[in-house]
Amino acid sequence: MAHSRVKHATRNHLPHLMSNVPQECQAPIKTMCLKMMSHDAYGKPYEWSSRDFEMGAHLGRGKFGRVYLARERHSQYLVAMKVMFKEELRKGNVQRQVLREIEIQSRLKHPNILRLLTWFHDETRIYLALEIASEGELFKHLRSAPNHRFDEPRSAKYTYQVANALNYCHLNNVIHRDLKPENILLTSTDDLKLADFGWSAHTPNNKRRTLCGTLDYLPPEMVDGQTYDDSVDQWCLGVLCYEFLVGNAPFESNNTDNTYMKIRRLQIHYPSHLSQGSKELIGLLLRKKEQGRLSLVEVMTHPWVKDGMAKRAIQLQQLINERGKENVVKN
């Protein structure tokens, strides 16, 4: 007899689901799971609305939205609720960008990509219920780190996680196109969540031509207005890795023309504190020829990345011993 595919776990699956949960967390997580499973929305179509959520503290503000901590009333589940006014989106002419972001982000499910749990709208506003990344923008952490840069183990771990997220995007025909520390969020467990898919593109085969992204992160093919493919994200990962280690992007300049010139000439200065391994990795990503750029899987298995990840795990254990679990990512 053919079995129909079970899409949603039921109470019967709870023992299996709980098997990896540490003993001390079992009781509250089980209670939460049971509350979620008894929600009208569980496994069925449901029209969410702002009445389902209790709004709390203000977490941050973007160009077109404010983000609040919010609690789903029935399950008590906490989310980051991004609220955008339709009128402002209309004025900024970004309605399509927001819809694309919603469409793409709601189908991407990966540990290093910020989950869009649900979304809804009313007459004046659009609400995005997002997974919480309690440490906020990675950019803020980079700016407050000693010398505005991360050490090599931390940079290596973050490079791995971004490569992992991008690899998943590419396998799903999505190019991010706007990688930068401002578009990455950090969790209290030192894990990155790629966010901001406003510029990302769904790419069933075609090469694309739209100029987008941040100037300092633009790859040569986009500077020259040529067609490009998903390897633009590998270039951006090289720029990002450099920024983690140095504190600023490699082609940053006082004016647009100079930045473009440096990108075209591949004019990179490596400060003396950088290790051979990190320079090698960055060099393999910042290749003018798109086909020559290191693949994302190769980034994840690069010796400098693997070695740095192992060192970061030891660092984190030491930080947990010194400061407790909650404060590991504070600089």
Ligand SMILES: Nc1ncnc2c1ncn2[C@@H]1O[C@H](COP(=O)(O)OP(=O)(O)OP(=O)(O)O)[C@@H](O)[C@H]1O
């Ligand atoms: N999921 C989240 N968890 C915790 N904090 C968040 C989350 N999403 C956003 N924030 C906080 O809210 C701020 C604003 O987020 P938002 O996405 O609106 O801004 P943004 O990415 O800077 O957008 P824009 O590019 O439109 O300016 C972020 O900088 C961050 O501090």
